[in-house]
Amino acid sequence: MASKEFEELRGAIAAAAARSQSSGDRFDVEAQRAAAASSPWPIPDDCGVEPVDAGGVPSYWVRAAGSDPRRRILYLHGGGWVAGGFASHGSHGARVSAATGCTVLFPEFRLAPEHPFPAALDDALAAYRFLREHGPDGRERALASFVGGDSGGGGLALALLLAWRDRGETLPEAAFALSAVTDLTCSGESMQTRAAADPLINPKIVPEAAALYLGAADPRSPLVSPVFGDGRGLPPLLLQVGDAEVMLSDSTRVAERWRRAGVDVTLEVWPEMFHGFALWAPLLPEGREALEHVGRFIRRR
DSSP states (O other): OOOHHHHHHHHHHHHHHHHOGGGSSSOOHHHHHHHTSOOSSOOOTTSEEEEEEETTEEEEEEEOTTOEEEEEEEEEOOSTTTSOOHHHHHHHHHHHHHHHTEEEEEEOOOOTTTSOTTHHHHHHHHHHHHHHHOOTTSSOOOSEEEEEEETHHHHHHHHHHHHHHHTTOOOOSEEEEESOOOOTTOOOTHHHHTTTTOSSOOTTTHHHHHHHHHTTSOTTOTTTOGGGSOOTTOOOEEEEEETTOTTHHHHHHHHHHHHHTTOOEEEEEETTOOTTGGGGTTTOHHHHHHHHHHHHHHHHO
């Protein structure tokens, strides 16, 4: 049974969506960016934040108290590929650092539609290479490295794994994706079966958002839609997704396909949860528990 806090939040989000024009059938880039201009939750005072040029990508080192600078996570934020950044997701990066005991590198990758694919992936790859070679002190190589992200950033994290492997590079120790968007053809069955259940995502606007990110790219390319990728040789992967998400199938199909390819996939489907529930950890017991699971998964590696 979902918590009282979750029921209250779901009701508030549904009511706000019903009142908002953005709940219509048109994807409004400026409205998305305005909504992502800030976060309701500050970064804790004991969490260090340091701007850094990560291979040409404006980024931030995020270090929760007690985190290890030699163990590093590249964290890729959500926002529909057109919005979001450190202002909206930096506090979540701090929670990831605290849960895992790792130092987080948070890149401000380029956004669509001004910078369609492959700009975000190119930036993610450059930042990940920087993370492996340079720590917060600017010199020390990573002892262990990981990749994670949420929503569109979760799909970007999986695309990074495919691209990094295909370059013949040493792969991260593990990866995690929270409510990942992995199919830009928007063909998963949950796009219909969960349409009325997810108060955060209107499935009618997802194809328009995807088109802004795709540009001229083929939506079936694994580097934009990792659900179509071959997972052979990839590291252990944790996928968390809510059972009420319109993107539920984006995670369940990756889990099924990549397991067949030999990947050690842990799939967690959280009952009743909507898209991106883990990002609401300051309010939701379920979100806090989900991050604890991420922490245990990473610490084991």
